[in-house]
Amino acid sequence: MYQQKISQIIHALDSLEVDFELDYNVPVKHRLLEGKGRELLHEAYNELCGKGDIPTLRSLKIPVKVGKHLLLYDDPNHFNRYRLSTLKTSLYRVFNFSWHAGYLRMCRSHERECLLSGLQDRVWNGPPIASSCFGHGEEAGDLSGNGAPGWKLNAYNDLQYDLISRLHGYRLLRIPAYENLMIGGQLQRIDKLLLQPNPDLLKSIGSWLIRKME
Numbered sequence: 001m002y003q004q005k006i007s008q009i010i011h012a013l014d015s016l017e018v019d020f021e022l023d024y025n026v027p028v029k030h031r032l033l034e035g036k037g038r039e040l041l042h043e044a045y046n047e048l049c050g051k052g053d054i055p056t057l058r059s060l061k062i063p064v065k066v067g068k069h070l071l072l073y074d075d076p077n078h079f080n081r082y083r084l085s086t087l088k089t090s091l092y093r094v095f096n097f098s099w100h101a102g103y104l105r106m107c108r109s110h111e112r113e114c115l116l117s118g119l120q121d122r123v124w125n126g127p128p129i130a131s132s133c134f135g136h137g138e139e140a141g142d143l144s145g146n147g148a149p150g151w152k153l154n155a156y157n158d159l160q161y162d163l164i165s166r167l168h169g170y171r172l173l174r175i176p177a178y179e180n181l182m183i184g185g186q187l188q189r190i191d192k193l194l195l196q197p198n199p200d201l202l203k204s205i206g207s208w209l210i211r212k213m214e
Contacts, residue, residue: 002075005194006063009073009175012206015199018066026060026070032167040091044159047085048152050133057160069213070165073175074158075191077118079103079110081143082155091159095166098212099174106178115141118151126150173212181208 013020033041033056045054064071084107092100118124119140125131126149133156134149165172177191183204193201 002073005073005075005191008194008197008202009071009205009209010064012197012202012209013064013066014206015202016206016210018206018210021065022063024062024065024070026062026165026168026170028057028059028164029168030056033164036094037163037167040089040094040163041160044086044089044091044156045133047089048082048134048156049146050152050156051135052133055129055133055156057157057164060161060164066213068169069171069173071173071175071209072161073177075117075177076110076113077123077151077154078114078158079107079176079178080114080118080151080155081107081111082147082152083107083158086155086159089159091163095162097162097172097174099176102179103174103176106176110178114151115143118148122150123154124148124150126153129153171213173209175209181205 010020010022038054041054041056060070062070062072084104087100087104087107121140124140125137130149130153131137134152135146137149138145138147140148162172175190177189179190180187181190181193181204183193183201190205193205197205
């Protein structure tokens with residue numbers, strides 16, 4: 001389902017003949033993280049009760065790049081209390097992100113949907129590094145105690161994308177599943193619109209994306 005929606009975003013941009021690159025890889029220049037960058041990562045890692053040295057990504061994997069804009073689509077697994085914690089850290093006072101206020105709101109109001117979609121072991125517990133960093137999780141669905149290490153790792157990695165993209169001179173455009181577009185006089189959620197859009201709808205979505213990048 002995620003890949004289907006990425007494909008429709010690509011079709012929407014293509015329908016307006018926008019130049020873009022697919023599957024773009026940003027190698028992380030770790031020297032850029034030294035000093036203040038590492039402090040910001042430490043703060044977020046500690047907020048999530050991370051243990052040991054902070055892990056850092058080797059690269060950012062970006063499905064679509066338009067000029068200096070990196071486009072990411074965030075499905076329901078990105079909206080929960082752990083991501084909310086990272087969004088409240090100093091990074092978002094040091095740097096401005098146009099989508100920040102909306103993400104705070106969505107993390108508060110859509111955790112229930114994350115619980116519906118994020119109970120599989122690969123999401124709840126995540127890869128082995130998740131338990132190494134955040135300890136062993138509770139039973140799937142139990143957010144008390146140590147909660148979901150996979151969700152914590154996902155939230156921490158989201159923050160890494162936000163920080164690293166900015167330090168490397170890119171503008172990160174996050175497309176949340178819950179954002180609304182005005183289509184035919186009605187507000188409709190982008191995750192629903194991306195399921196089976198017709199050519200006219202694809203152009204409307206493409207125009208909306210272009211406006212967000214201006």
